[in-house]
Amino acid sequence: MTRTHWFAVRKELPHRSRLWLGVMSFLLPLAIWSLVSYVPFVWHPKMEIIDPGDVSYFRPGMLVDRKVFAKESAALQNTGGALPQGKRANPIYLPAPHAVAKAFFTAFTTPPKRRNEPWLHESLWQSIQVIFWGFFLSSLIGVPLGILAGTYDVFSRLFEPFIEFFRYLPAPAFGALAVAILGIHDAPKIAIIFIGTFFQQVLVISNTTRQLDPALLEAAMTLGAKRFSLLFKVVIPGVIQQLYRDQRILLGWAWTYLIVAELIGSSSGITWFITQQARYKNFDNVYAAIMMIGIIGITTDLLLARLGRRIFPWQRQPAQV
Amino acid sequence: MTQLQLPSYLDQPPAVKDRFTRLKQRPVILKVDALGKQFDTPQGPTTALQDIHFQTHRREFLCVIGPSGCGKSTLIRILAGLETYSSGQVLLDGQAVNGPGSDRGMVFQGYTLFPWLTVKKNVMFGLERAGKGRTAAEEVAREWINLVGLEKFEDSYPHQLSGGMKQRVAIARALATQPRILLMDEPFGALDAQTRARMQAYLLEIWKNIDITIVFITHDLDEAIYLADRILVLKAHPGEVQELIEVPVPQPRTVEQFLSPEFLATKKRLETLIHPNRDTHENVGEQLHMVRMVPLDDSVSSIF
Numbered sequence: 035m036t037r038t039h040w041f042a043v044r045k046e047l048p049h050r051s052r053l054w055l056g057v058m059s060f061l062l063p064l065a066i067w068s069l070v071s072y073v074p075f076v077w078h079p080k081m082e083i084i085d086p087g088d089v090s091y092f093r094p095g096m097l098v099d100r101k102v103f104a105k106e107s108a109a110l111q112n113t114g115g116a117l118p119q120g121k122r123a124n125p126i127y128l129p130a131p132h133a134v135a136k137a138f139f140t141a142f143t144t145p146p147k148r149r150n151e152p153w154l155h156e157s158l159w160q161s162i163q164v165i166f167w168g169f170f171l172s173s174l175i176g177v178p179l180g181i182l183a184g185t186y187d188v189f190s191r192l193f194e195p196f197i198e199f200f201r202y203l204p205a206p207a208f209g210a211l212a213v214a215i216l217g218i219h220d221a222p223k224i225a226i227i228f229i230g231t232f233f234q235q236v237l238v239i240s241n242t243t244r245q246l247d248p249a250l251l252e253a254a255m256t257l258g259a260k261r262f263s264l265l266f267k268v269v270i271p272g273v274i275q276q277l278y279r280d281q282r283i284l285l286g287w288a289w290t291y292l293i294v295a296e297l298i299g300s301s302s303g304i305t306w307f308i309t310q311q312a313r314y315k316n317f318d319n320v321y322a323a324i325m326m327i328g329i330i331g332i333t334t335d336l337l338l339a340r341l342g343r344r345i346f347p348w349q350r351q352p353a354q355v
Numbered sequence: 356m357t358q359l360q361l362p363s364y365l366d367q368p369p370a371v372k373d374r375f376t377r378l379k380q381r382p383v384i385l386k387v388d389a390l391g392k393q394f395d396t397p398q399g400p401t402t403a404l405q406d407i408h409f410q411t412h413r414r415e416f417l418c419v420i421g422p423s424g425c426g427k428s429t430l431i432r433i434l435a436g437l438e439t440y441s442s443g444q445v446l447l448d449g450q451a452v453n454g455p456g457s458d459r460g461m462v463f464q465g466y467t468l469f470p471w472l473t474v475k476k477n478v479m480f481g482l483e484r485a486g487k488g489r490t491a492a493e494e495v496a497r498e499w500i501n502l503v504g505l506e507k508f509e510d511s512y513p514h515q516l517s518g519g520m521k522q523r524v525a526i527a528r529a530l531a532t533q534p535r536i537l538l539m540d541e542p543f544g545a546l547d548a549q550t551r552a553r554m555q556a557y558l559l560e561i562w563k564n565i566d567i568t569i570v571f572i573t574h575d576l577d578e579a580i581y582l583a584d585r586i587l588v589l590k591a592h593p594g595e596v597q598e599l600i601e602v603p604v605p606q607p608r609t610v611e612q613f614l615s616p617e618f619l620a621t622k623k624r625l626e627t628l629i630h631p632n633r634d635t636h637e638n639v640g641e642q643l644h645m646v647r648m649v650p651l652d653d654s655v656s657s658i659f
Contacts, residue, residue, distance in 0.1 A: 252437050253467035257481035258457030258532060267480070271471045348471045348512040 064131065071130035078122035088115030097123055129318040134325070137318035141307075154307055158326065161292060161303035164220055168227025168295070169288045173281065176235035181277075183236065184243025185269050194240065197233050205230035205291055209298040218299035226298060230291035231284055238280050246272045275346040282338050289331050362616050364624040367603040371617075375601050378584060381412040384568045385434070385536055389443035392429055392594075402593035403429045407443070409587055409599060411536070416562055416569045418583035420576065422629050426594030427572045431540050434570060435461045447535060457481055460529030464541040466521040468513040474500060474524050475509040481532035499527040503557070519550040523557065530567065539571045543578070552610070555581060559608060576625045580618055581608055588628050597628055 038045045047055070070077050081103040086092035089106045103120055110117055124130075129137075141154045152160070182189040205226050212222035246269060254268045296305035304323055311319040367375070390407040393400050403426040411417045419427045432438040434445060436455035445452040447459065460481075468477050475496050482492035500509050503523040513521055522542055529537055543551040555578060562569060573579050579586050583602050590597040603617040612618050649656060 247467075249463055249465055249467045250469060252435075252455070253461070253463060254469075254480070255437065255455035256435050256457070256459060256461040256538075257528065258484040259480075260484075263484055267484075268469070272469070275471070346471070348514065 068131055071124060071128070074122045078124055080123045080125055081120035082123040083118060083120045085119035087118035089118050092118050097126060126315055127317050129321060133318040134321045137316075137322040138325075141319050141322050152306075154323070157303050157307045158330070160220075161296065161305070161327075162330070164223045164295060164303060165227060165285075165288055165292055167220075168224045168291075169231060169285055171224065172228045172231040172235055172288075173284075176232045177239055177277065177281075180236045180239025181243050181265075181270065181273075182240075184240035184273075185265055190240060193236065197236050201233035201237065203229075206294040206298075209294070213299045220302070222299050223295040223302070226295035227288050227291045230295075231288045234287065235280075235284050238284065239277060242276045242280050243269065243273050245276065275342070275348075278338075278342050278346070282335055282342075285338075286331060286335065289327065292327070361620040361623060364600065364603060364617070364620040366617075366620075367601065368605055368617070371601075371603050371605050374606065375584075378412055378415060381414065383410045384413050384415075384448060385570070386410040386446040386449075387434075387443070388446070390430075390433065390440055390445060391442035392426070392433065392438070393441045404433075404440070405593040405595050407594070407596055409596065411568050411570065414562075414566060414568055416571065416582055416584045417587060418579040418585075419570065419572045419587045419589065420574065420579045420625065420629065421589030421594070421597070422591045423574070424594075425589040425591040427589055428540060429594070430589075431461075431538050431570060431572050434536075435459055435538050437461075457485060457532040458535050459538055460532065460534035460536070461538045461540070462522070462525045462529050462542045464544045466513070466518070466525055468521055468524055468528070470513050473510050473512055474505060474516070477513070477524055478528045478531050481528060485532055495531055496527075499531045500524075502561070503527045517550075518546050519554055522546065522554060526558070526561065530561070530565065534567070536568045536570060539569065541572050541574065544573070544575075551578075556610075558582065563607070576622050576629070577613065579625070580604060580621050581610075581613070586621075586625070588625065590628075600624065 038047050038051075040047070040051075046052075079100060080097040081100050083092045083094055083096045083098065086094060086096075088110055092098070092106070098120075100122070103118065107117055144154075146153055179189070179193060183193050184190070208229055209222070209226060212225040216222040216225055250272055251264060251268055254264055259267060292303075293305050293308075296303045297309075301309060304327060308320050308323045311317075311323065387407055387409050390404060391402070392404040393402050395401075407430065409417075419430065421427050429438060433440045434452065436452055436459065452459070469480065472480065475493065478496035478499050479489075479492040482495055483489070487495070497506070497509065500506055503526060505520060505523055505527070508516060508520065513524070516524065525542070526537075543554050546554060558569075559582065561567075571579075571582060573582075580602055581604075584606075586600040586602060588597045588600060589595065600621065602621055604612050604615060604621065605617075
């Protein structure tokens with residue numbers, strides 16, 4: 035057999051197939067979305083009124099249920115009035131792909147409704163800052179603590195039981211408390227992201243630190259390494275590459291706390307934009323904003339992965355996601 | 356088959372005998388006295404090692420051999436200070452061994468090179484821990500890398516090296532800090548036969564030229580005889596010294612000696628010590644409950 039079978043168990047496919055499948059993984063959902071949006075007989079539960087006819091409350095452009103439309107049409111047929119005209123449409127909360135694609139640009143070019151409100155790029159920048167500070171502060175304490183707990187049993191026994199308990203407390207539950215303590219601006223939001231990330235972070239980092247091959251520590255000891263040189267010259271360099279990978283995953287988790295965090299106190303950032311646009315029923319903008327979060331997330335991750343390959347030249351295999 | 360007439364492994368040629376007399380007059384480097392080690396297991400306390408006595412002299416090559424479970428790995432880990440012992444004592448140059456230290460270099464079966472350091476930095480590791488400056492450490496490291504013939508790879512990372520090369524780096528790394536004794540725990544066990552033979556030759560060459568005493572654990576009888584001045588044979592459950600054999604094969608060793616009468620006699624002795632009731636061909640067949648599964652009229656009905 036010269037090439038890998040498509041369904042070979044745990045065998046890597048050739049490079050071209052992998053690339054192709056990667057593209058497909060994005061194209062498939064897009065295709066389903068397009069199918070539902072552009073093929074009129076797939077789903078389309080509403081009727082968009084083109085000509086109201088003699089139905090008193092129909093207006094052009096209005097969306098009504100197909101059932102209602104049929105009922106009114108049937109009633110008019112009996113009385114002999116002018117029939118309403120309409121075409122099948124999807125609910126307003128499912129815009130078509132092209133509308134969302136357009137919103138990607140118009141959302142940035144449309145000025146805010148009121149002068150004191152931020153533009154979209156300003157909202158996004160605020161969100162990124164909240165994430166950054168939440169994650170940065172969490173890492174500042176969580177990473178060293180995790181490394182200590184993974185290296186010394188005394189720290190592990192002292193910290194981990196409490197952290198293990200605390201990580202089950204949902205971060206949003208601290209919202210009201212955070213506002214009471216830290217005010218209504220960015221500080222409580224950063225605190226929520228901190229709480230959501232920190233406790234997982236300590237446990238993940240300590241677990242990774244514990245994965246270090248103990249034989250390396252033994253080898254180092256027979257070479258004369260003691261206490262602190264064991265920590266700084268063996269443990270940390272030995273696990274740093276895996277810690278970097280953990281941090282990438284944890285950063286992804288931090289993003290998932292963003293929306294909740296931004297709803298706390300005065301709504302802000304991209305969440306403010308999303309709720310605002312949903313209120314005006316600009317669902318194309320809502321989808322565009324949600325996707326922007328995804329795009330920012332995956333772009334940072336890909337950049338960090340690439341950076342990781344540069345910093346850690348000794349790694350055995352290409353960075354795993 | 357005619358039985359090959361072998362001399363006794365105790366018969367030493369005069370040159371060998373003379374060499375052992377001189378060897379035993381050299382200063383004692385390592386002295387192990389009434390060493391014992393008990394483990395606590397869920398089934399109760401187990402004795403891993405019991406009343407181990409032996410000593411090695413300066414620049415001696417000692418092999419430790421024994422069946423699996425005889426505690427030979429535990430023994431070398433105790434010597435390295437990586438494991439505690441329950442009774443007796445271990446003296447290095449008359450000083451009790453207490454914890455790991457750079458006076459006892461160790462080479463492990465699993466290479467244990469630091470994957471994040473280049474070959475050169477790996478060799479520099481121990482030197483820097485000993486307080487040598489960067490440039491001084493680099494210079495010494497280079498010498499050792501040259502000595503094991505890896506100067507072209509000094510900036511490579513361990514994952515770019517073959518198993519044999521990795522183990523050469525590990526040996527250079529362990530020797531760079533100039534330990535009194537080199538402990539080797541089945542260092543060539545993971546290598547293929549050819550690489551292993553080459554590594555044995557390398558090691559003998561290094562040993563000849565450097566002031567180093569070697570304690571080498573192996574389960575390969577040929578390896579033990581080829582390398583060792585003396586072989587410490589352990590037996591299992593509990594781990595005890597069975598015999599300390601003085602290898603009657605003259606030094607310096609060559610590959611041709613594998614078929615010499617002294618070599619074969621020593622091997623025969625080791626065989627009887629380590630596999631006292633070896634499975635004979637007949638009872639293997641019985642143990643497996645073999646039945647003929649090839650039809651008698653098959654086109655290849657017999658392999659003979």
